[in-house]
Amino acid sequence: xxxxxxxxxxxxxxxxxxxxxxxxxxxxxxxxxxxxxxGKSTLGNVLAGRDSYExxxxxxxxxxxxxxxxxxxxxxREGLFLAFQYPxxxxxxxxxxxxxxxxxxxxxxxxxxPMEAKEFLQMVKEKQKLVEFSANLANRSLNEGxxxxxxxxxxxxxxxxxxxxxxxxxxTDSGLDIDALRIVANGVNQLRSxxxxxxxxxxxxxxxxxxxxxxxxxxxxxxxxxTGPKELALELEEKGYDWLKEYDTQTA
Amino acid sequence: MEELISRLxxxxxxxxxxxxxxxxxxxxxxxxxxVQEPADLTERRRQAFExxxxxxxxxxxxxxxxxxxxxPLTNTPYVLNADVNVDDIDVSKADIxxxxxxxxxxxxxxxxxxxxxxxxEIGLTVKPIEEAHAEEGFQKHYAAYADKSDNILVQLNTAxxxxxxxxxxxxxxxxxxxxxxxxxxxxxQPFFAQTRxxxxxxxxxxxxxxxxxxxxxAAAKNLNNKxxxxxxxxxxxxxxxxxxxxxxxxxxxxxxxVYQEQYSLYxxxxxxxxxxSFVRNNINVRLDAENVxxxxxxxxxxxxxxxxxxxxxxxxxxxxCESYEWYKNIPQDESTAVFNGKIFVREDAQKxxxxxQNNNMLIGDKASVYTKPQLEIFADDVKCSHGCTMGQFDDxxxxxxxxxxxxxxxxxxxxVHAFAFDVTTRFSxxxxxxxxxxxxxxxLEK
Numbered sequence: 001x002x003x004x005x006x007x008x009x010x011x012x013x014x015x016x017x018x019x020x021x022x023x024x025x026x027x028x029x030x031x032x033x034x035x036x037x038x039g040k041s042t043l044g045n046v047l048a049g050r051d052s053y054e055x056x057x058x059x060x061x062x063x064x065x066x067x068x069x070x071x072x073x074x075x076x077r078e079g080l081f082l083a084f085q086y087p088x089x090x091x092x093x094x095x096x097x098x099x100x101x102x103x104x105x106x107x108x109x110x111x112x113x114p115m116e117a118k119e120f121l122q123m124v125k126e127k128q129k130l131v132e133f134s135a136n137l138a139n140r141s142l143n144e145g146x147x148x149x150x151x152x153x154x155x156x157x158x159x160x161x162x163x164x165x166x167x168x169x170x171x172t173d174s175g176l177d178i179d180a181l182r183i184v185a186n187g188v189n190q191l192r193s194x195x196x197x198x199x200x201x202x203x204x205x206x207x208x209x210x211x212x213x214x215x216x217x218x219x220x221x222x223x224x225x226x227t228g229p230k231e232l233a234l235e236l237e238e239k240g241y242d243w244l245k246e247y248d249t250q251t252a
Numbered sequence: 253m254e255e256l257i258s259r260l261x262x263x264x265x266x267x268x269x270x271x272x273x274x275x276x277x278x279x280x281x282x283x284x285x286x287v288q289e290p291a292d293l294t295e296r297r298r299q300a301f302e303x304x305x306x307x308x309x310x311x312x313x314x315x316x317x318x319x320x321x322x323x324p325l326t327n328t329p330y331v332l333n334a335d336v337n338v339d340d341i342d343v344s345k346a347d348i349x350x351x352x353x354x355x356x357x358x359x360x361x362x363x364x365x366x367x368x369x370x371x372x373e374i375g376l377t378v379k380p381i382e383e384a385h386a387e388e389g390f391q392k393h394y395a396a397y398a399d400k401s402d403n404i405l406v407q408l409n410t411a412x413x414x415x416x417x418x419x420x421x422x423x424x425x426x427x428x429x430x431x432x433x434x435x436x437x438x439x440x441q442p443f444f445a446q447t448r449x450x451x452x453x454x455x456x457x458x459x460x461x462x463x464x465x466x467x468x469x470a471a472a473k474n475l476n477n478k479x480x481x482x483x484x485x486x487x488x489x490x491x492x493x494x495x496x497x498x499x500x501x502x503x504x505x506x507x508x509x510v511y512q513e514q515y516s517l518y519x520x521x522x523x524x525x526x527x528x529s530f531v532r533n534n535i536n537v538r539l540d541a542e543n544v545x546x547x548x549x550x551x552x553x554x555x556x557x558x559x560x561x562x563x564x565x566x567x568x569x570x571x572x573c574e575s576y577e578w579y580k581n582i583p584q585d586e587s588t589a590v591f592n593g594k595i596f597v598r599e600d601a602q603k604x605x606x607x608x609q610n611n612n613m614l615i616g617d618k619a620s621v622y623t624k625p626q627l628e629i630f631a632d633d634v635k636c637s638h639g640c641t642m643g644q645f646d647d648x649x650x651x652x653x654x655x656x657x658x659x660x661x662x663x664x665x666x667x668v669h670a671f672a673f674d675v676t677t678r679f680s681x682x683x684x685x686x687x688x689x690x691x692x693x694x695x696l697e698k
Contacts, residue, residue: 048655076657088652092670101666102656109657141670158656 001026001197002166007058008222009046016042018222019058024166027194031208031233032201034219035241040201041085043219044170048082049075062166076102077109079165083155083172090142095154096124098142099161106162127160131187149180156187167191168199173207185210205237220244273326273444273475274308280332281411290385296395301411307404316403319590319622320532320561325475325503330444332412338364345497346434346464350683353432353462354378360437361445361476362415375425376459377418381448384418389452389483398481398509401565403534406507409446409479416448416478421457423485430460430491430681437476437502438468449480453488453516460491462684465528467499477505484516486541491680496524496531497691500556503530514541520548521679522562523688526555526584526695536565539573539601549675550579551688553668553695554587554619561590566608568601568631577608580675582668583619584696590622597629597636604631608638613671615645665693 002024009017016039024030034040046053047060049072060067067075090098104114115123128138131153143151152172159167169188173181188198188211200211208216208230216232217224218241225244226232281301309326310317338359356378357364363380370378377387384390398406421427435447453459467474484490496504510518524531537546552560560583566575581589589612597604612621625638645667653663669676672692679685 048651050651071660072651072654073657073659073663076655082655084652084655088646088648090646090649090652090667090670092673093653093666098653098656098658098666101662102653102658105659105662106657162656 001063002199003061005059007043007046007060008056009042009053010056011042011053015056016222017046020219020223022217022224024197024199026165026197028215029192029198029200029211029213031213031216031230032199032219032224033203033216033233033236038219039222040219041170044082044168044201047075047080047168048072073105074109076162076164077106081159081162081164081167083152083159083167083169085171085174087143087151087155089144089146091144093142095138095140095142099124099158102158102162123161128157130160130190131156132183133157148175149177152176152180152184153187156184160187160191164196166197166199168201170201171203172200173202173204181207182210205233208233218244271327271329273328273330276329276332277408277412278305284412293385297411300399300407304404304407304411310404316563316592319588320559325530328442330475331439331441332444334360334439334441334443336360336362336439341436341438342468343434343436343466345466345468346432346495348432348462348464348495348683348687350686351430351432351462351681353430356417356431356433358415358417358433358435358447360439360443360474361435361447361478363417373427375422376427377420378431379418381416381418381450382414384450387418387420389420390418390450393452393481393483394450396481397483397511397538398479398507401507401509401534401536403507405477405505406479409448409477409507413446413448413479417450419449419451419459419461421453421459421488423454424456425454426458427460430462433461433463435463435465435476435478436468437466437474437498438471439474440470440472442473444475444477447476447478449478451480451482451490453482453484453490455485456487457485458489460681462493462495462681464495465498465502465504467502467527471499471501473501473503475503475505479507480509482508482510482518484510484512484518486513487515488513489517491519491521493521493681493684494523494533495684495688496528498528500527500529502528504528504532506531506533508533508535510535510537510546512537512539512541512544512546515543516541517545518547519678519680521684522548522550522552523691524552524554524560525691526553526558528558530559532561532563534563534565536567537575538567538569539575540569542570542572544570544573546573546575547678548575548577548579549678550581550591551672551675551692552580552589553582553584553692554589555584555695556587557585558587559590560588561592563590563592565594565596566606568595568597568604568606570600571602571604573601574605575607578675578678579610580672581610581612581621581623582615582671583612583621584615586616586618588620588622592624592626593638594626595628595636595638597627597631597634599630601631602633604634604636606634606636609674610640611671611674612640612642613644613668614642661696665696668692668696
C-alpha cells in the first residue's frame with residue numbers, strides 16, 4: 001500500500017530524513033518509535049505535504065501514486081490521513097460544515113456525487129460514537145476551546161468520517177490521560193480492516209498496549225535503523241535509545 | 253424642484269468646460285437663483301454652499317482625510333446631473349436571492365420609481381425628497397443632524413442635492429417587507445451625483461432597509477456624494493444594510509447620520525465588496541436619550557486597487573445606552589482598507605456600555621490597512637472596550653483543512669468565512685446573510 005524509498009527531506013536546509021525506507025501493506029499496523037529529533041514528525045508532515053518541509057530525494061508511493069507530486073488536498077483524496085500532534089483551532093468553521101466539505105471534496109475527486117444530507121448526518125451520528133464524541137462537540141467550531149483529549153478524539157472522529165486507506169497517527173497519545181488514551185485506541189482498533197493500514201508514531205510503548213502493531217520500526221537520525229515485532233517496543237522502553245548509536249555509526 | 257433639476261442639467265452643458273469639479277460647482281451654484289422651493293430651503297442651500305466654498309474639498313492634510321485623497325476624484329470635470337434614459341434600466345445586478353422586498357430605484361442619484369405596491373403599506377410613505385417639503389417629518393428633521401457634523405461634504409450635498417428619498421414610517425407601524433433601495437450608476441459621460449435621503453421611523457415603528465449600489469455595464473466614471481439622515485423616535489427599530497457591489501467606474505462619498513431617541517434600536521450592516529474604486533463612508537450615530545442601543549457591523553472585502561474607508565462615530569450623550577461595533581477588513585491585491593472608529597462617552601452618559609472591535613486579515617503582500625480606534629470618555633462609571641487585530645491567512649489552519657481533502661480555494665473561503673463569521677452571524681436577515689456570504693466567496697475566487 002505505502003512504499004517509501006530513500007526519502008530525504010530537510011527543513012530550513014537542515015537535513016532531517018536521510019534516506020528512509022518503509023513498506024506498509026494493507027491490513028497492517030506499523031509503529032514508528034525513536035528519540036526526539038529523529039525525524040518522526042517530519043515523516044508525517046512530509047507525507048501530508050506541509051510546505052515548510054523540502055523533499056530532496058526519494059519517493060513515497062500510495063498504491064502506486066507518488067504522494068510527493070501531489071498537493072496536500074490531493075494526497076488526502078488519494079487516501080492519506082494525518083492525525084495531527086497539535087490539531088489547530090479554527091473558530092468560525094463548524095466541525096460539521098468542515099467535515100461535509102472534506103467528505104464531498106474527496107467524493108468529487110473520486111467522481112462521486114455529494115453525499116445526501118441525511119446519509120451524512122447518519123454517518124456523523126454513527127462515527128462519533130466510536131470516540132464517544134458528543135453531538136455538542138461535533139456542532140461546535142473546529143477544535144475551538146477543546147481540551148487536549150477532545151482534540152485528539154476529534155482527529156480520530158475525522159479519520160472515521162473520511163475513511164482513508166492509510167492513516168498516520170502523529171503522537172496521538174501525547175497529552176492524553178489513560179481514559180482518553182483508551183477511547184482513542186479503541187476507536188482506532190474498530191477502524192482497522194484488511195483494506196486499510198496505520199502508521200503509529202509514538203515516543204512511548206504505552207499506546208502500543210492498546211493499538212497492537214504488526215511491526216515496530218526504530219527511527220534514528222533520519223533513517224529506520226531497526227525493525228522488529230511488537231516486542232521491540234518493550235525492549236526500547238527498557239533500554240532507551242542510547243544503544244542505537246552503534247547502529248548509526250554502522251550504517252553511516 | 254423640477255426646474256432646479258433642469259437648470260442643473262442645463263448648467264452642466266455650459267460648465268463641462270470647467271477644469272475641476274470645484275469650479276463647476278461654484279458656477280453651478282451661482283447660476284442657481286430662481287429655484288422653486290421654500291425660501292428656507294433656498295437659504296439653507298446658500299449657507300451650506302458658503303461653508304463648502306470656504307473649506308473646499310478636504311485634503312489629506314485634514315486628520316479625517318489623512319489616507320483618503322479626494323484630489324484624483326475632484327480635479328476633473330463631470331457632467332452634473334445628466335439626463336438618463338431610465339426606460340430600460342436593468343437592476344438585476346442588485347438581486348438578492350430569496351429576498352422578498354419592496355424595490356425602490358434611484359438612477360444617478362435621482363429617484364426613479366418604486367417597483368412595488370407600496371400603497372398597500374398603510375403608514376409607510378416613500379417619495380422623492382424634492383416632493384416631501386410639505387411633510388411634517390421633512391420639516392422637522394431635514395438637515396437637522398448631518399449638517400451639524402463637521403463633514404464638509406454634507407454641506408456640499410445640502411447646497412446642491414437634487415433628489416433622493418423621503419421615507420416615513422408612522423408610529424407603531426412595522427413595515428411588512430424590507431425596502432430594497434437600489435442605487436444605479438449609469439451614463440456614457442463622467443458624472444457627479446448628489447442624493448439626499450431622509451428616513452424617519454416614528455415611535456415604535458419598525459423597518460428594514462437594504463441599500464444596494466450597482467454600476468451598469470459600460471458606465472462612465474462617476475462620483476456620488478450621498479447623505480442619509482435617519483431618525484429613530486422612541487422605541488423605533490431600524491435594520492439597515494449597505495451592500496456595495498458597484499463596479500470600478502463608480503466612486504462613493506457617503507454620509508450616514510443616525511439620531512436616536514429612547515429605547516430605539518439601530519443596526520447598520522455595512523458590506524463593501526470587490527468593485528467600486530473608491531468608497532468613503534462616514535457613519536455617525538448619536539445616542540441622544542437613555543436606553544438606546546446601536547450596532548454597527550462592517551465587512552469589507554476589497555480587491556485590485558480598491559480603496560474603502562469607513563469612518564464611524566458613536567456618540568453616547570445620555571446614560572444607560574449600549575453600542576456595539578465590529579468591523580472586519582479583508583483587503584486583497586493592492587487594495588486598501590481604512591477604519592477609523594470614534595466613540596465618545598459624554599459626561600452625562602453614565603452606565604454606558606460601549607464595545608468596539610476591528611479585525612483585519614491581509615491577503616497578499618501589497619494590501620494595506622490603516623486602522624485607528626479612538627475612545628474619548630468623559631464619564632466615570634462606564635464599561636468600554638476596544639480592540640484591533642492585524643493578521644494574515646493562518647497557514648497552519650490552511651494546511652489543516654487541505655490535509656483533510658479540502659481544496660485550497662475552498663479552504664481559503666472557509667477561513668475567510670470564519671474570519672467574517674462574528675459579523676455575518678449578526679445579520680438579522682437570513683437572505684441577505686446568505687447573499688453576502690456568497691459575495692465573499694465570489695470575491696475571493698476571482
